[in-house]
Amino acid sequence: MKKIINDPNQVVQDMIKGLVAAYPNSVKQLQGTTVIARKDAPVANKVGLVSGGGSGHEPAHAGFVGKGLLDAAVAGEVFTSPTPDQVFEAIKAVDSGSGVFLIIKNYTGDVLNFEMAAELAEAEGIKVEKVVVNDDVAVEDSSFTTGRRGIAGTIFVHKIAGAMAEKGGSLDEVKVIAEKVVANVRSMGMAISPCTVPAAGKPSFELAADEMEVGMGIHGEPGIERTKIASADEIAVELTGKVLEDLELKRNDEIAVMVNGLGSTPEMELFILNGKVHDILAEKGINVYKTFVGEYMTSLEMAGCSVTLLKLDDELKELLDAEALGSAFHS
Amino acid sequence: MKKIINDPNQVVQDMIKGLVAAYPNSVKQLQGTTVIARKDAPVANKVGLVSGGGSGHEPAHAGFVGKGLLDAAVAGEVFTSPTPDQVFEAIKAVDSGSGVFLIIKNYTGDVLNFEMAAELAEAEGIKVEKVVVNDDVAVEDSSFTTGRRGIAGTIFVHKIAGAMAEKGGSLDEVKVIAEKVVANVRSMGMAISPCTVPAAGKPSFELAADEMEVGMGIHGEPGIERTKIASADEIAVELTGKVLEDLELKRNDEIAVMVNGLGSTPEMELFILNGKVHDILAEKGINVYKTFVGEYMTSLEMAGCSVTLLKLDDELKELLDAEALGSAFHS
Numbered sequence: 224m225k226k227i228i229n230d231p232n233q234v235v236q237d238m239i240k241g242l243v244a245a246y247p248n249s250v251k252q253l254q255g256t257t258v259i260a261r262k263d264a265p266v267a268n269k270v271g272l273v274s275g276g277g278s279g280h281e282p283a284h285a286g287f288v289g290k291g292l293l294d295a296a297v298a299g300e301v302f303t304s305p306t307p308d309q310v311f312e313a314i315k316a317v318d319s320g321s322g323v324f325l326i327i328k329n330y331t332g333d334v335l336n337f338e339m340a341a342e343l344a345e346a347e348g349i350k351v352e353k354v355v356v357n358d359d360v361a362v363e364d365s366s367f368t369t370g371r372r373g374i375a376g377t378i379f380v381h382k383i384a385g386a387m388a389e390k391g392g393s394l395d396e397v398k399v400i401a402e403k404v405v406a407n408v409r410s411m412g413m414a415i416s417p418c419t420v421p422a423a424g425k426p427s428f429e430l431a432a433d434e435m436e437v438g439m440g441i442h443g444e445p446g447i448e449r450t451k452i453a454s455a456d457e458i459a460v461e462l463t464g465k466v467l468e469d470l471e472l473k474r475n476d477e478i479a480v481m482v483n484g485l486g487s488t489p490e491m492e493l494f495i496l497n498g499k500v501h502d503i504l505a506e507k508g509i510n511v512y513k514t515f516v517g518e519y520m521t522s523l524e525m526a527g528c529s530v531t532l533l534k535l536d537d538e539l540k541e542l543l544d545a546e547a548l549g550s551a552f553h554s
Numbered sequence: 555m556k557k558i559i560n561d562p563n564q565v566v567q568d569m570i571k572g573l574v575a576a577y578p579n580s581v582k583q584l585q586g587t588t589v590i591a592r593k594d595a596p597v598a599n600k601v602g603l604v605s606g607g608g609s610g611h612e613p614a615h616a617g618f619v620g621k622g623l624l625d626a627a628v629a630g631e632v633f634t635s636p637t638p639d640q641v642f643e644a645i646k647a648v649d650s651g652s653g654v655f656l657i658i659k660n661y662t663g664d665v666l667n668f669e670m671a672a673e674l675a676e677a678e679g680i681k682v683e684k685v686v687v688n689d690d691v692a693v694e695d696s697s698f699t700t701g702r703r704g705i706a707g708t709i710f711v712h713k714i715a716g717a718m719a720e721k722g723g724s725l726d727e728v729k730v731i732a733e734k735v736v737a738n739v740r741s742m743g744m745a746i747s748p749c750t751v752p753a754a755g756k757p758s759f760e761l762a763a764d765e766m767e768v769g770m771g772i773h774g775e776p777g778i779e780r781t782k783i784a785s786a787d788e789i790a791v792e793l794t795g796k797v798l799e800d801l802e803l804k805r806n807d808e809i810a811v812m813v814n815g816l817g818s819t820p821e822m823e824l825f826i827l828n829g830k831v832h833d834i835l836a837e838k839g840i841n842v843y844k845t846f847v848g849e850y851m852t853s854l855e856m857a858g859c860s861v862t863l864l865k866l867d868d869e870l871k872e873l874l875d876a877e878a879l880g881s882a883f884h885s
Binding site for chain 2: 225226227228229234237238239240241242244245246278279281282286415416432433435452454455456458482486487488489490491492493494495496497498499501511514515516518521523524526527528550553554
């Protein structure tokens with residue numbers, strides 16, 4: 224295992240220290256926790272937004288803490304759900320009395336632990352609502368999931384629910400818009416090389432020198448099929464095709480596109496893929512309103528990518544364009 | 555070679571197509587060239603800024619084209635200088651009559667070709683000035699360089715010279731501020747794994763499973779030494795120490811810090827490194843004004859990082875903070 228780390232069992236604490244050192248004017252660590260919150264949390268009269276999950280998906284989720292985005296992100300151990308008490312600390316820290324909204328990626332551990340935290344908070348009189356993101360169309364049920372997995376589409380939930388909360392939306396309004404994003408966002412990914420969890424010390428799976436896995440999850444969960452590596456164009460056709468099939472888009476629909484790198488895929492390759500994704504959409508008469516290319520939801524140093532499409536309407540467009548000031552999302 | 559590409563000999567054209575497809579409202583490709591320019595270029599009464607170099611360093615340089623940054627970026631083949639005629643096209647496209655300023659990383663081919671382009675432009679009556687960036691303190695002279703190499707510190711030149719041009723600075727004023735950045739910025743990098751140029755098909759060098767190379771260049775040029783891989787803290791001490799030694803900072807000096815990933819180093823590791831860099835600076839009483847952690851100047855999928863320090867004064871701080879709207883730099 225070759226990594227730029229100190230103690231493999233301290234990577235999350237060390238990372239959080241370095242993150243707060245980088246952005247001391249915009250974020251803070253809640254003392255004694257692995258929670259990163261907005262420096263000004265709780266924000267008066269605003270619904271607080273909390274997300275998080277296992278570490279190793281950076282910039283998710285701490286990179287999306289900021290004005291117009293999340294109020295706090297809870298970091299678990301690498302690829303491991305944060306515990307209920309950590310999520311509870313986040314909820315308490317961001318509640319201004321307007322309630323707290325949880326954005327949970329659909330993994331069994333995350334759902335369970337965030338729900339337990341919600342119960343703890345409700346017992347203290349904090350109003351809590353949640354959404355579970357399940358944008359990955361690759362497979363129903365998986366290693367750590369019942370139903371579909373939550374992957375890069377989660378970032379659009381952060382952005383749009385964050386904008387609704389920032390403009391003063393109530394807890395119910397935030398929930399309604401978050402559910403609208405979840406209903407309209409789909410993703411699919413693929414990988415060409417694995418990653419190594421620091422504390423494990425060796426890759427969690429192997430792919431032969433000429434293989435790729437289509438539909439692989441962001442923790443290396445099995446996908447749909449292993450095949451010889453295809454061209455960027457063929458990969459774009461397969462990923463975009465599966466997403467389009469599920470999303471049932473029509474000619475003249477407007478969408479946002481995210482081409483997300485899993486960690487070690489050069490930006491050059493993401494742009495090459497994006498070119499073909501746009502060709503496919505243009506052929507179908509689907510209009511791209513906005514495109515995001517980069518690393519939003521990674522898997523440590525895994526090589527691969529995902530394609531996310533979000534169907535838009537005027538309300539979603541306005542919220543997508545609203546000001547956002549996270550270290551990994553600035554608009 | 556495992557890459558998400560189509561034809562290895564078409565990666566630059568395919569990348570540019572995907573880049574323009576992603577950001578059609580802010581950038582344009584100059585037809586028949588590998589130049590990416592601001593959509594609104596030439597901007598009236600503004601000095602035009604042009605940079606570029608071999609591809610494979612994305613987001614450098616096209617990600618830094620935009621308001622308050624570059625007016626155009628010229629993309630050469632992977633790790634290969636763009637030709638003079640391509641640079642000449644960029645110069646013509648961004649000249650509004652106020653002159654054009656070239657930001658060149660110090661590699662022999664880049665310097666030669668940008669200078670030839672400047673001569674072609676001057677022959678057509680366009681005023682051209684330039685700066686050569688040589689921030690890498692690792693080695694004097696290298697595979698492709700006489701003197702020190704230009705690496706991630708170049709991004710600070712884009713940002714600050716870009717801000718000066720945007721606020722109406724003359725060609726001379728842009729040159730003076732760019733030279734001031736070059737005089738005050740130093741970097742050093744290291745690598746733990748190589749990268750593969752698509753058209754070559756195999757890695758340009760090899761490192762053993764437990765080795766790192768300190769001072770390695772962004773094209774895999776030799777550094778200072780190969781050793782057993784060290785901890786993040788030790789790497790931070792070595793890189794920051796060398797940069798500090800060269801920059802001769804004093805207690806209470808103010809600086810900007812950039813911890814840059816070379817391509818496949820997870821953001822988690824960059825933040826771990828950043829934590830120690832900040833500790834080292836705090837011990838010396840050096841004040842960090844702003845920190846940048848992420849991928850700014852990469853080497854395809856090379857694993858490794860660089861540390862850049864920029865000594866600031868009030869003028870540089872104001873220009874560093876000014877509005878910038880590039881796809882890879884937003885402030």
